[in-house]
Amino acid sequence: MMSCREFSEIADSYLSDELLVETNHDLIHHLEQCRDCRGELNIRRQVRTKLRLAIINAEESTINSFFASNLKANLREQAKQKTLFSFRNLIFAPASFATIFLIVFGFFIYQNSSQNLAMWQKLSDEALETHKECAIEHKEEWLKNASVNSADKINFKEQILTPLKVKYNENIDLMDMHECYFHGKKYRHYVLKSGEHVVSYLQNETDNAIPTKLDANNDKILSQPREKFQLASFNGKMNPIFIISDMTEAENLNLARMIQNSPSI
Amino acid sequence: MFGFGKQDNFTEFEREAIPFLDDVYRVAYWLTRNQTEAEDLTQETFAQALKSFHNYEIGTNCKAWMMTIMYHTNSKRLRKMNRLQLVNDTEEKIAETISFEPSIPQNLTDVDVIAALKRVPKNFAEVVVLADVEGFAYKEVSQVLNVPIGTVMSRLHRGRKLLRVELADYARNYGFKIEKKVGEL
Numbered sequence: 001m002m003s004c005r006e007f008s009e010i011a012d013s014y015l016s017d018e019l020l021v022e023t024n025h026d027l028i029h030h031l032e033q034c035r036d037c038r039g040e041l042n043i044r045r046q047v048r049t050k051l052r053l054a055i056i057n058a059e060e061s062t063i064n065s066f067f068a069s070n071l072k073a074n075l076r077e078q079a080k081q082k083t084l085f086s087f088r089n090l091i092f093a094p095a096s097f098a099t100i101f102l103i104v105f106g107f108f109i110y111q112n113s114s115q116n117l118a119m120w121q122k123l124s125d126e127a128l129e130t131h132k133e134c135a136i137e138h139k140e141e142w143l144k145n146a147s148v149n150s151a152d153k154i155n156f157k158e159q160i161l162t163p164l165k166v167k168y169n170e171n172i173d174l175m176d177m178h179e180c181y182f183h184g185k186k187y188r189h190y191v192l193k194s195g196e197h198v199v200s201y202l203q204n205e206t207d208n209a210i211p212t213k214l215d216a217n218n219d220k221i222l223s224q225p226r227e228k229f230q231l232a233s234f235n236g237k238m239n240p241i242f243i244i245s246d247m248t249e250a251e252n253l254n255l256a257r258m259i260q261n262s263p264s265i
Numbered sequence: 266m267f268g269f270g271k272q273d274n275f276t277e278f279e280r281e282a283i284p285f286l287d288d289v290y291r292v293a294y295w296l297t298r299n300q301t302e303a304e305d306l307t308q309e310t311f312a313q314a315l316k317s318f319h320n321y322e323i324g325t326n327c328k329a330w331m332m333t334i335m336y337h338t339n340s341k342r343l344r345k346m347n348r349l350q351l352v353n354d355t356e357e358k359i360a361e362t363i364s365f366e367p368s369i370p371q372n373l374t375d376v377d378v379i380a381a382l383k384r385v386p387k388n389f390a391e392v393v394v395l396a397d398v399e400g401f402a403y404k405e406v407s408q409v410l411n412v413p414i415g416t417v418m419s420r421l422h423r424g425r426k427l428l429r430v431e432l433a434d435y436a437r438n439y440g441f442k443i444e445k446k447v448g449e450l
Contacts, residue, residue, distance in 0.1 A: 009422075012397075012421070012422070012425050013418075016396060016397070016402075016403070018402065018403050047378075047428075047429070047432065048397050050373065050375070050378055051378050051382065051393075051397060051398060051428070052397065052398045053375065054375035054376075054378040054379050055291065055295070055378075055379065055382070055394065055398045056291070056398070057375060058375065058379050060294065060300065060379075061290070061291045061294040061295060061303075062287070062290075062291070063286060063287050063290035063291070063307070064300075064304070067304050068286055068287075068290075071286070071307065071308055071311060072279075072283060072286075074308075074312075075275070075278075075283075075311055075312070075315055076275055078312065078315055079274075079275035079278065079315060080275075082315075082316075
């Protein structure tokens with residue numbers, strides 16, 4: 001049997017319909033027998049109604065109609081902008097992604113070509129040293145050998161030099177051909193003579209061809225002055241090839257192009 | 266996507282959420298007890314609701330959803346202003362020590378009722394407003410306030426008791442006779 005005190009504790013939950021069925025049943029049973037508690041419940045119900053009406057009707061907690069209509073207008077505007085923003089995103093998002101992709105891809109390519117260019121510079125430096133230490137240092141020796149014809153020399157003359165003579169009217173003599181090793185790199189070295197100039201045709205047989213375009217003009221030949229020499233480099237079938245001489249840059253580059261275009265290279 | 270998904274228009278928001286503008290403002294007022302702050306809070310609540318409307322499932326309790334956003338927004342605002350307070354121990358103790366509940370006369374005016382509610386500490390008054398004025402179930406109040414349901418029940422019990430005491434005080438000022446009920450001393 002529920003006491004009046006117990007009733008008092010749960011009366012509000014009863015009004016809120018938050019009691020368990022059994023407790024509800026006990027409470028109703030108590031109310032049937034207790035007049036005071038019926039009165040108390042009635043008062044609490046009235047207080048709750050009064051509270052609700054008082055708050056709902058209170059001027060201070062009633063929204064200002066001007067503020068309300070302003071807020072609605074702002075929200076409508078906000079929604080419009082959001083829709084517009086979404087629409088713009090729908091259109092521009094692919095373009096943005098493409099731009100980002102191109103930037104990243106471009107950067108990757110730039111990084112890659114920078115690295116390759118650095119590799120070319122290093123190989124060019126080594127080839128130049130070989131030219132100086134071999135072709136220039138032993139110039140007299142090569143001149144003496146110029147008249148000696150070996151099978152390889154004849155082969156090179158036929159495959160490279162004769163076509164140059166026929167096609168470009170370029171008079172180039174082969175003084176010597178040999179294999180030499182400098183700084184741990186193996187070179188197939190053709191020592192050529194163009195007029196008074198000693199020209200080295202150096203095929204680096206240690207390093208593989210570097211798969212990249214060599215200069216901004218995309219002509220696949222990197223031409224650069226080094227000390228008092230001109231150095232032109234390009235990829236052969238398997239290895240990098242260097243043409244080094246003390247001719248002018250145009251002459252050296254021109255010779256390099258003619259050799260590069262030779263069907264045997 | 267960016268605010269609107271399946272409910273991809275403002276009309277839906279207008280139909281579901283805007284009707285609760287009055288209720289949100291009213292609760293915001295009782296939460297802040299200041300009209301300007303209540304307007305700011307209402308505005309922030311609706312802006313946030315509009316932004317998150319794609320998360321709302323049509324047909325569920327939109328009023329409770331709005332209230333949850335409002336309480337969350339208010340917590341953020343208070344944190345920003347360093348005004349977030351946990352339930353005050355003193356308030357808990359005051360509520361705890363009330364053992365005598367006077368009867369409440371019926372002739373109180375709305376002004377008395379409002380004034381009495383204002384004298385109830387905010388943490389207790391807010392649950393009373395949510396449950397007894399706005400009609401939320403205990404479970405919904407617990408979700409809105411993000412507190413356990415036991416805490417809601419306890420705060421409600423104390424809040425209602427405090428309100429009754431305050432109302433009785435107003436009645437006493439008008440010269441009503443308050444009689445203690447036997448067994449409640």
